[in-house]
Amino acid sequence: MKDTLIIFDTTLRDGEQSPGASMTQDEKVRIAKALERMKVDVIEAGFAAASNGDFAAVRAVAQCITESVVCSLARANAADITKAAEAIAPAPRKRIHTFIATSPIHMEKKLRMHPDQVVQAAVGAVKLARTFTDDVEFSCEDAGRSEPDFLCRIIEAAIDAGARTINIPDTVGYTLPHMFGELIRSLIERIPNAHKAVFSVHCHNDLGLAVANSLAAALNGARQIECTINGLGERAGNAALEEIVMAIRTRADVFPFDTRIDTTQIVPTSRLVSGITGFPVQPNKAIVGANAFAHESGIHQDGVLKHRQTYEIMRAEDVGWSANRLVLGKHSGRAAFRARLEELGYTFKSDAELAEAFARFKDLADKKHEIFDEDLQALVSETQHAQ
Numbered sequence: 001m002k003d004t005l006i007i008f009d010t011t012l013r014d015g016e017q018s019p020g021a022s023m024t025q026d027e028k029v030r031i032a033k034a035l036e037r038m039k040v041d042v043i044e045a046g047f048a049a050a051s052n053g054d055f056a057a058v059r060a061v062a063q064c065i066t067e068s069v070v071c072s073l074a075r076a077n078a079a080d081i082t083k084a085a086e087a088i089a090p091a092p093r094k095r096i097h098t099f100i101a102t103s104p105i106h107m108e109k110k111l112r113m114h115p116d117q118v119v120q121a122a123v124g125a126v127k128l129a130r131t132f133t134d135d136v137e138f139s140c141e142d143a144g145r146s147e148p149d150f151l152c153r154i155i156e157a158a159i160d161a162g163a164r165t166i167n168i169p170d171t172v173g174y175t176l177p178h179m180f181g182e183l184i185r186s187l188i189e190r191i192p193n194a195h196k197a198v199f200s201v202h203c204h205n206d207l208g209l210a211v212a213n214s215l216a217a218a219l220n221g222a223r224q225i226e227c228t229i230n231g232l233g234e235r236a237g238n239a240a241l242e243e244i245v246m247a248i249r250t251r252a253d254v255f256p257f258d259t260r261i262d263t264t265q266i267v268p269t270s271r272l273v274s275g276i277t278g279f280p281v282q283p284n285k286a287i288v289g290a291n292a293f294a295h296e297s298g299i300h301q302d303g304v305l306k307h308r309q310t311y312e313i314m315r316a317e318d319v320g321w322s323a324n325r326l327v328l329g330k331h332s333g334r335a336a337f338r339a340r341l342e343e344l345g346y347t348f349k350s351d352a353e354l355a356e357a358f359a360r361f362k363d364l365a366d367k368k369h370e371i372f373d374e375d376l377q378a379l380v381s382e383t384q385h386a387q
């Protein structure tokens with residue numbers, strides 16, 4: 001039996017922190033229901049103390065989600081934690097996620113606190129959160145740039161205070177996969193009470209490494225990954241849920257764990273998030289981009305028509321697309337051209353007729369990015385009338 005990797009989705013919290021991506025209460029509820037259908041383990045619904053609107057949205061999510069754990073973020077202070085507790089109260093399964101920065105630059109320049117005060121605040125926050133729920137997560141903000149010795153000290157104290165999930169964020173997307181993996185491995189090895197908590201990671205994508213860093217961490221002992229749909233999030237975003245889940249599923253030979261995610265819900269949820277936020281998904285985005293399962297070149301199309309696995313490592317249907325796509329364009333070959341026309345109900349009387357239609361198609365493809373079914377229909381009828 002493989003271990004289960006917990007998928008913690010923060011589209012509604014960190015995702016919403018993407019400039020321009022704020023969502024209404026109703027929109028958050030629709031996305032939360034889609035995440036629950038996808039079997040996400042933990043839904044971070046928002047930051048209850050951030051605004052009255054976010055408090056109401058977290059509460060509305062807590063009122064309608066029954067299977068996934070509903071979580072609210074809270075800074076390490078009493079006001080935030082009591083707000084978070086009040087907002088998540090209606091949920092049958094609830095978590096408070098409290099955090100404080102642990103890197104020298106954040107402690108000195110932002111918090112203006114001595115490291116001893118930071119430890120004290122973390123312990124107080126976790127203890128208070130535990131009076132509302134047994135499920136408390138503690139995050140060391142900017143852990144990627146924190147001193148490992150200080151991380152060991154504060155994490156040990158947070159676990160003693162009752163934290164059951166310890167999250168190690170790479171807040172500014174600064175780490176590299178081999179270093180981040182090593183950091184997670186050494187923390188778990190060095191902290192005497194580490195076995196009492198699940199180690200989690202939360203990676204930002206400033207260098208395009210959020211998914212790679214998250215997977216490296218999981219290979220070194222992390223058992224929760226925090227991520228968002230379409231990789232939405234602050235600045236360059238967070239690790240993309242769809243990429244993490246499909247990397248683990250597709251390379252089951254490498255990963256000693258799996259997730260509970262129903263992957264067929266990935267594309268519908270991606271579309272929903274994109275529609276609500278107005279953030280389009282780039283066509284070449286892995287898994288959920290319009291071209292992720294589309295083939296244009298003749299060599300690839302011929303291969304895929306003979307055997308899909310020649311150029312596909314996943315099935316489009318497994319992530320919620322209706323099918324893969326052979327796109328007709330100037331690089332396409334005769335095999336795909338003929339196959340599409342046969343699907344449309346056309347047959348050719350002779351090889352000469354096919355050759356003539358194919359030549360007309362190539363001329364047209366030099367002028368147009370993509371050839372649609374209507375173009376093909378016009379082209380065949382012209383060829384047949386010319387013969």
Ligand code: KIV
Pocket residue numbers: 014073099139140141142167169170171172202204
């Ligand atoms: O990036 C970050 O450090 C965060 C924490 C609040 C978990 O979003």
Ligand code: ZN
Pocket residue numbers: 014169171202204234
């Ligand atoms: Zn973050």
